[in-house]
Amino acid sequence: MKTAPRLNCSKPGLNFYPIALLLSAVVFMALPTESKAGILLTAESFAVLGGTTVTSTGNTVINGDLGVSPLTSIIGFGPGVVNGSTHINDSVAIQSQADALIAYTSLKNELSPGNLMGDLGGLTLTPGVKTFATSAGLTGILTLDAQFNSAARFVFQIGTTLITASNSSVILINGAQAGNVYWQVGSSATLGTNSSFSGTILADQSITLTTGASLLGRAIALNAAVTMDNNLISVPEPSSLLLGVSCLGFLFSRKRKVSALAA
DSSP states (O other), X not given: OOSSSOOOXXXXXXXXXXXXXXXXXXXXXXXXXXXXXXXXXXXXXXXEEESSEEEEESSOEEESEEEEOSSOEEEOTTTSEESSOEEESSHHHHHHHHHHHHHHHXXXXXXXXXXOOSBOTTOEXXXXXXXXXXXXXXXXXXXXXXXXXXXXXXXXXXXXXXXXXXXXXXXXXXXXXXXXXXXXXXXXXXXXXXXXXXXXXXXXXOEEEOTTOEEEEEEEESSSOEEEESOEEEOOSSHHHHHHHHHHHHHHXXXXXXXXXHO
C-alpha cells in the first residue's frame, strides 16, 4: 500500500469486478520466487494452508498456493479458483506445515511490553509486539501505522480466539505492509461478514472466513480446518502492487459501466 496519499481498496463491502481478479492473478503468478521469502520459509507462498480440511462455498478466489496436511480434504474448487499450486499432503504441504509451526512458535515467544485489553476497533497502533492474554476482537477499523518504515513489523499474540465483526477492517498507513503483519492465534480465528483483514493468520486450530470477507495475507491453520465462503485471499508480496492492480481493474470496470449507461 502507498503512504500519503494512501491506496485503500479494502473498504468494507467493496466488490471487485472480474477484471480486477484477473489482473491480480496475473501479477501474482509473474512474481519471482525470491520475492516471496520470509519467516514462513516454504509456507510463504501459501494463501491458504489447513491441517485437516479446506472447504470453500461459492466463488472464492485464492491468489497464492492452496494446501492441506496432514489430512487430505479440499472441497469447493471449483467453483472456487486457485491462482497458484494445490498441495494435498504432499512433501511441499508437509514441509510448509512444519515451517509454519516454527514461525508460530517464534512469534508466540517474542517479547512483549505488556497485555492489551478490549476491542481493537478505533485504535491506531505503531510497530511492535501486541499481546492479548485471552481473546481479541475487532469492531470497526484498526489502523496500523508503520511511521514511514516499510520494514516495520506488527506482531499480535492472542491467547485464545480472534474474532472480527461484520464490515470491520484493518487499514495500513505510512508504509505499513501486509507482509509484515502477523497474527499468532492460540485457538481459532473468525473473520466476520464483508470484513477486510490484513496480515498472516497463524492459528493453532481453525480459521473461518464468513461470507464476503477478504484477506490480504495468509490463512494458516496448524491443526484444524480453513473454511471459506465467497472470499478473496491474496498473499501480500508485494502488497502495494497487488492492491494497485486490483484498484485499476475496479476503476476500469466502473468506467465501462458508466460509458455503457451513457450510450
